[in-house]
Amino acid sequence: MVPRCHxxxxxxxxxxxxxxxxxxITRTNFLGDNVTVALHDPRSGQLFAALNHGHFGVKLHRSKxxxxxxxxxxxxxxxxxxxxxxPKTPIEGTPADYFATVRRVAEAERRPLDRGQDVAIHxxxxxxxxxxxxxxxxxxxxRLTGCIVADDVEIPAGVGYDRMVITRDAVVGL
Numbered sequence: 001m002v003p004r005c006h007x008x009x010x011x012x013x014x015x016x017x018x019x020x021x022x023x024x025i026t027r028t029n030f031l032g033d034n035v036t037v038a039l040h041d042p043r044s045g046q047l048f049a050a051l052n053h054g055h056f057g058v059k060l061h062r063s064k065x066x067x068x069x070x071x072x073x074x075x076x077x078x079x080x081x082x083x084x085x086x087p088k089t090p091i092e093g094t095p096a097d098y099f100a101t102v103r104r105v106a107e108a109e110r111r112p113l114d115r116g117q118d119v120a121i122h123x124x125x126x127x128x129x130x131x132x133x134x135x136x137x138x139x140x141x142x143r144l145t146g147c148i149v150a151d152d153v154e155i156p157a158g159v160g161y162d163r164m165v166i167t168r169d170a171v172v173g174l
Contacts, residue, residue, distance in 0.1 A: 033051050059072055125143070138155045
């Protein structure tokens, strides 16, 4: 049996083996990808690697040949929700449900609605009952009422939004 170690890094998965008194990298997989964990199953000999793709989420891969080839495993599928199902938490609900919950929490704690870090509102802009996440800039003369503004959004000068969810890519009504 060859002494072998699978090293998970933010730069890929490296297989390190000991031979002739020294350790050396014998295989590289997922070069440039963030491999958060690798596991060898001694029962079957299979290797598993979890890759964190950031925005695209975590993906699980399996190798049945010691790391020569890999196959992405499908994420678990949940059964469909029953007909007539009504969400019981705002996470499962609509943006309006989320907004209403945040508003209730803010009122109960006697504080203004959430404002994230690095929020810049021009002095002539009007912002009422809005949730502003991080790195939001609101231009001169803009008017926002009852909106949720996601991270890294710049609202141009002079625009008006009422009860909208605003992201970098879309504006959707609540």
